[in-house]
Amino acid sequence: MAEPTTPAATVDAPPVRAEDFEGAARAILPKGIYDYFAGGAEDEAAVAGNRAAFARWRFRYRVLTGASEPDLGLELFGRRLAMPIQLAPAATQKMAHPEGELAAARAATATGVVYCLSTLSTTSMETVATAEGVRWFQLYVFKDRGITTDMVDRAEAAGYQAIVLTVDTPILGRRERDFRNAFGLPAGFQYENLVGPLARAGPADVGQSALAEYFSFQLDHALTFADLEWLAGHTPLPVLVKGVVRPDDARRSLSAGARGVIVSNHGGRQLDYAIATLDALPAVVDEVGAEAPVLLDGGVRRGTDVLKALALGARSVMIGRPYLWALAVGGTDGVRRLLQMFREEIAVSMSLLGAGRLDELTPDLLAGP
């Protein structure tokens, strides 16, 4: 089934849907940065696949339920959240907007959703903590374990409430747009959670990506479930494993001490032709959904996408690129507007589905592919 399309946004018209921010951001960002945000690995089939999977489902909605003004709230790890959307960890947000991660985190706080900070942020975790909302810290494991434990301990001290261990990135996927653009951190930016040579990636030689080199030299390529067990034993914070697409890996993650899993293929930026996350979700939910929250990201662009993921058993979803575009366009205000759009779309679609609460989103509401 072809993916439905709606008319392209223009830069002049105010955004009315999440994807409108992309056109506006593209017009203002340097090409190398736009491509770094937008791109995926190799053929970018996994990027397209995440979107296509959402389009294959249709709703078998309920009528005469009396559901109006639906309640979008949920509880996760003891925190009340306003809606089932979180801001996914994404590196180097000052490349989108001068206020970078802090601006995005402020929007998350104002809206009552989780902000998940990347290890490779251009604002330090302590500064982002001043946004004061529900915050999680995404971890990449460095070859030097001392650096890794130091970051985890700092995150705990700065009030982060969960550690998200990303496991789909033993090395960086081949992002050809970045090779063509010789992508590296532009002058003036650094990884503010790190110091010395670890705080920089770049410049890159022609045809290379400085980020790919950084991953290959600095990060641990050979993580195993024993390392997850080590991490879960090191920190009192709940550890979520991000980048799982298989039920057996989800099960082993919980056995190794994880408290939740995020079904993700890194927005199609790692293994190309990775299974679409929505296609991977049901089996993971079947295996571990009764014991731990299962989250999903990849290609979520509409309130209806959120509802499809929840009906298939996700507790919440994360969005990546959409909020980078909104950040580029309007800083904190842009991200707030984006989140408000998601809120309105979710609320309207829940009413039309006949669901008054998130736990009423059940698989029978969907007509499968």
Ligand SMILES: Cc1cc2nc3c(=O)[nH]c(=O)nc-3n(C[C@H](O)[C@H](O)[C@H](O)COP(=O)(O)O)c2cc1C
């Ligand atoms: C520009 C960019 C940078 C990213 N950086 C990270 C990162 O540092 N750590 C991480 O775990 N995931 C990272 N991701 C992946 C996101 O967390 C998320 O899995 C993905 O963006 C979701 O797909 P979507 O962009 O289609 O919403 C990044 C994604 C993008 C687009």
